[in-house]
Amino acid sequence: MITMKDVAKLAGVSPITVSRVISSPEQVKPSTRAKVTRAIDELNFKPNSIARSLVTNRTDTIGLLLSNIANPYYPEFILGLETMARSLGKNVIICNAKDYETATQNLELLLEKRVDGIVITSIEFDSLKLQEKFHANLEELANLKQKSIPIVLMDPNPRSTILSCIEVDNYLAGRIAMDHLYALGHTRIAHISVERDANVWIDRLRAYKDAHLKFGLGFDTSLVELIPVEDVKVAEEAAHRLLQRVSRPTAIFAGNDLLAVGAIHAAHRLGIRIPEELSIIGIDGIIVGDQIFPRLTTVAHPQNKVGEVAAQLLVKKIYGHDDNSNITLKPALLIRESTAKAHK
Amino acid sequence: MITMKDVAKLAGVSPITVSRVISSPEQVKPSTRAKVTRAIDELNFKPNSIARSLVTNRTDTIGLLLSNIANPYYPEFILGLETMARSLGKNVIICNAKDYETATQNLELLLEKRVDGIVITSIEFDSLKLQEKFHANLEELANLKQKSIPIVLMDPNPRSTILSCIEVDNYLAGRIAMDHLYALGHTRIAHISVERDANVWIDRLRAYKDAHLKFGLGFDTSLVELIPVEDVKVAEEAAHRLLQRVSRPTAIFAGNDLLAVGAIHAAHRLGIRIPEELSIIGIDGIIVGDQIFPRLTTVAHPQNKVGEVAAQLLVKKIYGHDDNSNITLKPALLIRESTAKAHK
Numbered sequence: 001m002i003t004m005k006d007v008a009k010l011a012g013v014s015p016i017t018v019s020r021v022i023s024s025p026e027q028v029k030p031s032t033r034a035k036v037t038r039a040i041d042e043l044n045f046k047p048n049s050i051a052r053s054l055v056t057n058r059t060d061t062i063g064l065l066l067s068n069i070a071n072p073y074y075p076e077f078i079l080g081l082e083t084m085a086r087s088l089g090k091n092v093i094i095c096n097a098k099d100y101e102t103a104t105q106n107l108e109l110l111l112e113k114r115v116d117g118i119v120i121t122s123i124e125f126d127s128l129k130l131q132e133k134f135h136a137n138l139e140e141l142a143n144l145k146q147k148s149i150p151i152v153l154m155d156p157n158p159r160s161t162i163l164s165c166i167e168v169d170n171y172l173a174g175r176i177a178m179d180h181l182y183a184l185g186h187t188r189i190a191h192i193s194v195e196r197d198a199n200v201w202i203d204r205l206r207a208y209k210d211a212h213l214k215f216g217l218g219f220d221t222s223l224v225e226l227i228p229v230e231d232v233k234v235a236e237e238a239a240h241r242l243l244q245r246v247s248r249p250t251a252i253f254a255g256n257d258l259l260a261v262g263a264i265h266a267a268h269r270l271g272i273r274i275p276e277e278l279s280i281i282g283i284d285g286i287i288v289g290d291q292i293f294p295r296l297t298t299v300a301h302p303q304n305k306v307g308e309v310a311a312q313l314l315v316k317k318i319y320g321h322d323d324n325s326n327i328t329l330k331p332a333l334l335i336r337e338s339t340a341k342a343h344k
Numbered sequence: 345m346i347t348m349k350d351v352a353k354l355a356g357v358s359p360i361t362v363s364r365v366i367s368s369p370e371q372v373k374p375s376t377r378a379k380v381t382r383a384i385d386e387l388n389f390k391p392n393s394i395a396r397s398l399v400t401n402r403t404d405t406i407g408l409l410l411s412n413i414a415n416p417y418y419p420e421f422i423l424g425l426e427t428m429a430r431s432l433g434k435n436v437i438i439c440n441a442k443d444y445e446t447a448t449q450n451l452e453l454l455l456e457k458r459v460d461g462i463v464i465t466s467i468e469f470d471s472l473k474l475q476e477k478f479h480a481n482l483e484e485l486a487n488l489k490q491k492s493i494p495i496v497l498m499d500p501n502p503r504s505t506i507l508s509c510i511e512v513d514n515y516l517a518g519r520i521a522m523d524h525l526y527a528l529g530h531t532r533i534a535h536i537s538v539e540r541d542a543n544v545w546i547d548r549l550r551a552y553k554d555a556h557l558k559f560g561l562g563f564d565t566s567l568v569e570l571i572p573v574e575d576v577k578v579a580e581e582a583a584h585r586l587l588q589r590v591s592r593p594t595a596i597f598a599g600n601d602l603l604a605v606g607a608i609h610a611a612h613r614l615g616i617r618i619p620e621e622l623s624i625i626g627i628d629g630i631i632v633g634d635q636i637f638p639r640l641t642t643v644a645h646p647q648n649k650v651g652e653v654a655a656q657l658l659v660k661k662i663y664g665h666d667d668n669s670n671i672t673l674k675p676a677l678l679i680r681e682s683t684a685k686a687h688k
Contacts (some may be wrong), residue, residue, distance in 0.1 A: 079414070293636070
């Protein structure tokens, strides 16, 4: 078996230099690095992962803690994260969490498996207290004196000063949706949202209201339906109420794609044609929007990009090159079949 | 800190006995086991995972290698697997694979993380040769003299004599779909399937043909559309061709839910009402079937149950209690809104 000593001999350097080229190439003079790399190639030397981890104290594995694997947002996000991680020389292991207990357990599991850092998606706990407790745990991990754990958090509501957060601009998404409908001539636009104290809903509703002000439209509170849960059936009922009003809206801006799917069902059942008689737009860009009939116009979150950026940011932190930035990504309009010019 | 020695002293046994109670309780006399358990409780002794793994040579972690995390079949499957695994005292770490290279890499990664066993979902490789190579790798792992790795494979086409496989009965799913349509009075039933040499498609097509024989119906090959890829748009085009035929079918049995979604689009675009003028049934029970309009009647695979059984079987194998069984699960009819009595 080829060892580091063989490489060192051929390159004419010490074994410790070879080890340094493998672990922290940026600390080695380029000319020396080139010599060692050439020797590694020539001998076809493959430092195995255990040897590598002895040298670097890293395992080149990053952990991903998912809040709920059934979230339709995740497949694209995971693909983006994995592809970028792999291109940066990191493998990814994934754990799923559905409540405080499993989140904490799986966080420990990832640490036990000696990941170099962790990406955590926003977890909705049963109470704000548990949420804060979990965040406190994370901050503690990120702040350990001996060996702190780099953490990147996907959070639409970043409160932490220590953890790096990535979010997508929800207010902007709402503005883009409203701009699109207004440009098509819609002035009587309804909004369906979820009544919950979370930025994702609050920001989108705020964008809806602000757009009325900006366009000089009267604001009719009876066109806003706040439902208690994020559910297709409940959204359908809300849309049904809106579409039965005497002065029917010509467009519905749904707080997200799932709610938009409910609105589409309501229109079908009432025999209202989309987009000829009613335009519907959502936010998120999840797969069902591309499968429903008619295909849903939406403001798509750059899910793949979010994954890529999360991996990049985490790897930066692993190498100590990050100053705890927060990153906000922009969503983009995705026109499909469910919106058209307002009928008069 | 409380140690095994303290427990042993209080229980009046040797430390090796305490260790055995933790690692292989079934090998310890019930009366001794009770004494030790009582002492563990009394001292609130928590063997930490590393100590436990030194004693048992297990990590109480199982690995899940997914073929493609975007597969809509997986969320329910993973939840079933995780819940069962946790109830059996095992944590789950997940890796994603999309081709031979990443599958092999992530298989190694799971082994490096010292999982006690691995569940692998059926991976579609670019070629049959790569598929066979991958299976050969698995059989080698499962057959190691020193420390073989328990493996459970989700495979609709189990060829291995060494690996335990779990599959869902695809032929039965096709028969259930056809029985349902025939019971509703449909005799002119079209079929859309994918032209690929995989049991999932072959078995369902065979069920479609056999049902014609069983019901004494004439078999019209022009009612079968074999498409080259599993894609909503391509399925829509196939359904469009079927629905434009002079003697239109009154029902479509789609090879899976995704193809059924394409058929629903075709009907909507042609203004054919579902289910009044056309019944559509799929197979699988993926989430989009519950979101499309009208909601799709389907033959649902017991996805959650498949996950549970996979976890149970793997844990059995980890403890050496399994004789490499193959398990076939049965699908079940799930009536929603897309099928009704045939119109005459």
